[in-house]
Amino acid sequence: MTTETTTTASVKIPAPATPYQGDIARYWNNEARPVNLRLGDVDGLYHHHYGIGEVDHAALGDPGHSEYEKKLIAELHRLESAQAEVLLDHLGPVGPDDTLVDAGCGRGGSMVMAHRRFGCKVEGVTLSATQADFGNRRARELRIEDHVRSRVCNMLDTPFEKGSIAASWNNESSMYVDLDDLFAEHSRFLRVGGRYVTITGCWNPRYGQPSKWVSQINAHFECNIHSRREYLRAMADNRLVPQTIVDLTPDTLPYWELRATSSLVTGIEKAFIESYRDGSFQYVLIAADRV
């Protein structure tokens, strides 16, 4: 589409490619859940993904203690940042002269972490002008705006030059798009030998079809969770060859069990816990080589 609208910051942004993308842009423009903002306030890294790893019960201390809720929020945030660190671990060797792409970058927490680790440029795309403004404001506050930039852009149609990107990722953002279109675009802008990583929730073909819990998660977030099989097939069709596949389901359950006890519950905790337990849904990391 050629139509352009203007954001409050007077930056030209493209009109959504489809009515669905317009709905998703609105969803994230209006999102302000305490579970995301209060966790981000812990250290200024704002995530829209979930956590992995063992809960540090010693750090949490006694649930009756007046500081317990604050410690619980810090612990959930620590597990979400640990998730992003594991994603970055799989990007392969990245140097300061490289550029990375965060497809569906949210408020940009993972981008800041990637820049801190590699010293490189990180380009993020999101459908939400509110999120892009938030991420760019954080980058300015951290004085890294020359390296970390968010823009309003459809991840299926990006301005990045063919073969110009060392590594790219989708962190819980691939359930909003057609996977063939998504991987065709990553494959286009990644250099040969580059790395693609996703952490995602996917339904398990061994279960048969998407379970009622998966349907609830789709309705809650207006997304469309794909199956594990679809990921592997679409990668194979787009010159992305899986190098590592990790089932993170057992590693994310402690996060959900802890979150379900907090004051910041959103009502979706049961669907994640039940679907991970009954095997109908899996939390996976896939790292693939662009060949």
Ligand SMILES: C[S@@+](CC[C@H](N)C(=O)[O-])C[C@H]1O[C@@H](n2cnc3c(N)ncnc32)[C@H](O)[C@@H]1O
């Ligand atoms: C659950 S959030 C994940 C954010 C981020 N990856 C993180 O880990 O914090 C999903 C993100 O996907 C983005 N998104 C969904 N569809 C998109 C599309 N077609 N193009 C660009 N971004 C998209 C949303 O705008 C949102 O920022």
Ligand SMILES: CC(C)=CCC/C(C)=C/COP(=O)(O)OP(=O)(O)O
């Ligand atoms: C694994 C799956 C299926 C993810 C769906 C995408 C999604 C909405 C992720 C978390 O965002 P968030 O951090 O804004 O959600 P919440 O408010 O629940 O923390």
Ligand SMILES: [Mg+2]
């Ligand atoms: Mg969250």
